[in-house]
Amino acid sequence: MSLIVQKFGGTSVANSEKIMAAACRAVAAHREGHQVVMVVSARGKKTDELVGLAAEITHTPPAREMDMLLSTGEQESVALMSMAIQTLGEQAVSLTGGQIGIVTDSSFTKARIREISTDRLRRHLDDGSIVVACGFQGVDDAFNITTLGRGGSDTTATALAAALQADECQIYTDVEGVFTTDPRSVPEAKKVPRISYDEMLEMASLGAGVMHSRSIEFAKKFGVPLRVRPSFSDGEGTLIAPEGDGASRVVTGLALVRNEARVSLSELPDRPGVMSLIFSKMSARKIPVDMVVQNVGTGGTAEVSFTVPEADLAETLTAAQEAIDEMGAGQVRSGTNVAKLSAVGAGMRTHSGVAAQMFQTLSDAGVNIQMITTSEIKISVLIDRTGCDDALRAVHAGFHLEAESVPNPPIGVKQQHDAAPARANRRELLQAVVGSLASMEDIVVSEVQLDESQSRITIDNIPDRPGVCAQLFTAVAEGDVMVDMIVQNVSHDGQARVSFTVPRDDLQRCLLLVREVLASWEGASLNYEEEIAQLSVMGIGLRTHTGVGEQMFRALAERDINVQMINTSEIRMSAVVAIEQGQPAHQCLLETFGLAE
Structure with a gap:
């Protein structure tokens, strides 16, 4: 029965x-x-x-x-x-x-x-x-x-x-089920018949509103099929389950979070232990830190920005100032009139140019991007809250999410039929957890991955205006280069800095494409690192369990390993370190999360 x-x-x-x-x-x-x-x-x-x-x-x-x-x-x-x-x-x-x-x-x-x-x-x-x-x-x-x-x-x-x-x-x-976005904001939004746990985790954490992320965490952790059904009709709703083998959209849905606040800590010492201290202060207050962005340091200093629920801003600023005082250096800035717009889709793993198309659509709508963070299946941008609904509608139309059937990849997007083994490993996300039901809501870190096959490109002094990121990543996509981590921190004095990682085999081709774009930006400069190590902590509920970042960065600091870049999502927390520190960092994180053999 x-x-x-x-x-x-x-x-x-x-x-x-x-x-x-x-x-x-x-x-x-x-x-x-x-x-x-x-x-x-x-x-x-x-x-x-x-x-x-x-x-x-x-x-x-x-x-x-x-x-x-x-x-x-x-x-x-x-x-x-x-x-x-x-x-x-x-x-x-x-x-x-x-x-x-x-x-x-x-x-x-x-x-x-x-x-x-x-x-x-x-x-x-x-x-x-x-x-x-x-x-x-x-x-x-x-x-x-x-x-x-x-x-x-x-x-x-x-x-x-x-x-x-x-x-x-x-x-x-x-509601009838899970939609491509909030139909109250975008009347053309369509119901999604099926969505994967990972996609729904990202959508739920991004404020999609249908379900809270904790319930999705349980479902994925214990392999429970979920179905969101309408209480007012006999509709079948939306099934939330493991990824299917059939065709899927490149982008499944969009989410808009309006109640975000931004906190930036600048002029930090670029040394091991800084991120550990910051995250420990946030974790002590159980502040759910979101959209963490750390770009590559320069001149011996680093900067990290992140978003938090606006209701937690005062507490966050107190914690941030404590960290600054303890370090004896740094400055805290914040902003409140911001919103986070995110595109989510499992198809991003196998298609290049998704970020380029999103950035181009925002540029065409006159929307400037303040911050960027990505995961394998999500692209998030921080934009001005004023006009964020118009931006949501524009991106929804740009990805053709109003279509009933699964569309072909957008123009300029090429499906990848083969990929480096390291990328293939990263596609193996979370496995169902079986066994005892005791401690049901413990942190579940299922895997710690090390990718030594990528390179890092950083561009400084980019004009802080709409269309710049669209121009840059369109050029990269036209060269059929897959981009993994994208990090853009908050700009200063009208100038922005963008870093991203690409497969090492594509580095030289990508540099040629980027240099062509840079020629039109006066004062812009480029630097790159051919060999980097990218560490990814994979798990369920990394955002709702505020201690994951603290554990990760404390472990790295204790081994005197400096973090160069940070990128986060609901199911992955990634950091870039020097190539020679990759193996030691990987081992220490395996030990930290009880995954060492």
């Missing part, structure tokens, strides 16, 4: 009519022969109501008591849902997180799941009952009620599906 987990959010259970509609779905699945676990959120605006009540009592409510209060919203929903199912003629039992056996740490309001006991769930399912479970909550070792923070009900559903080895976890929501 198959087992299905169904999750219903607050809008899907907002009133008695919607509760009955959700109950009908569970009953229908049960009568088709499935065992069914429902995970239910608090009704509609119930959580907001409870938060408002607490605010009327005190401006500083204790975190433990807030968890006690907020957990009642889900308890109300599951009791009503269980009544509805029984009214329809089926057995049902409602359970709180503690009654289920969801054990968490004691981080009130943002707890992480440590383990789940399934014995009670199995007994009720085997007795023929539909289990209606409270989302968003658990208990710690002292039986305090805890809540799981943002996206907590999605996390509960996926974690239960993992623990029960469910055949599918269905997330019912008020």
Whole structure:
């Protein structure tokens, strides 16, 4: 007998009519022969109501008591849902997180799941009952009620599906599925029938809004097929699963994050240990650092920029200043009127010119790029928040994402039929994790990769205006050169610096192409390094687990290894070091993350 987990959010259970509609779905699945676990959120605006009540009592409510209060919203929903199912003629039992056996740490309001006991769930399912479970909550070792923070009900559903080895976890929501981008911003956006875990991880972390990244982490870690389905119709929605063998879009979707803030630390000493110190200060405050960019140092100094949620800016600036004071050098700058626009697609691994096309589209729309960071399946740019919606629409049209069928590669993009073994190794992303369900939300670093087959090119004093990156990377794409890491830090005095890596076999050809472009930029200069070592820490939830960067850079600093470039994504954190330090760095990171043989 198959087992299905169904999750219903607050809008899907907002009133008695919607509760009955959700109950009908569970009953229908049960009568088709499935065992069914429902995970239910608090009704509609119930959580907001409870938060408002607490605010009327005190401006500083204790975190433990807030968890006690907020957990009642889900308890109300599951009791009503269980009544509805029984009214329809089926057995049902409602359970709180503690009654289920969801054990968490004691981080009130943002707890992480440590383990789940399934014995009670199995007994009720085997007795023929539909289990209606409270989302968003658990208990710690002292039986305090805890809540799981943002996206907590999605996390509960996926974690239960993992623990029960469910055949599918269905997330019912008020949209038809996962779209190429937010259809409220781009009416031409299309529903994506299937998307890979890695693509969805990037989309979720970038603010795609359908699901929170923690739930995708569970799904990938334990191999749970997820399906985002509409609660208002019988549509099949979007399946989130491993990458398929069939044709796929070069770019699957776009995401826009408006609530970003930028922090830049400049005039830093270009020496080992600097990045370790910065990341440790951020990790101590559990600040989710995003879009980390460090370009190659010059004149003995380095600069690193990163984005954080705007709500965390004040805390981030305090942490950054502490790092500066401890180093005895550096300067902190910040900016708030910024947005992050990202393109995500597994097809980027095998097509050149995707970045060039994105940059050209932004140039044609008059949009200037402040920062660039990339991964194998994502390109992110930081742009001015004003006009970011126009930029989103332009890039969506530029990649033809409104098309119903899978289009051919964009003009100027050539499919690569062979690639260096090192690149092939990097394509082997995360493997499903099996075994014990204890410590379910521990950091999962599945692999540490070393690539010694690339070269680095850096261009200084580039005019900071729209179209410059488009011109540069279009020339590179026309030469059929695959670009891996692209790093552009924040410009100063109207001048920008861009670094990128290419296969070493393509270096000389790429330099000829780049020099032709540089001839039109007065004052621009080029330098390159033929041999570099690129280290990549691969894993699930590198962004939500704030300690990964701290561990990585502390380990390198302890071996006196200097980091020249940094690039990050949801599933990969990469650093460039000197070629002679590649092997020692690789070994120390394997040891740090428990992967050494």
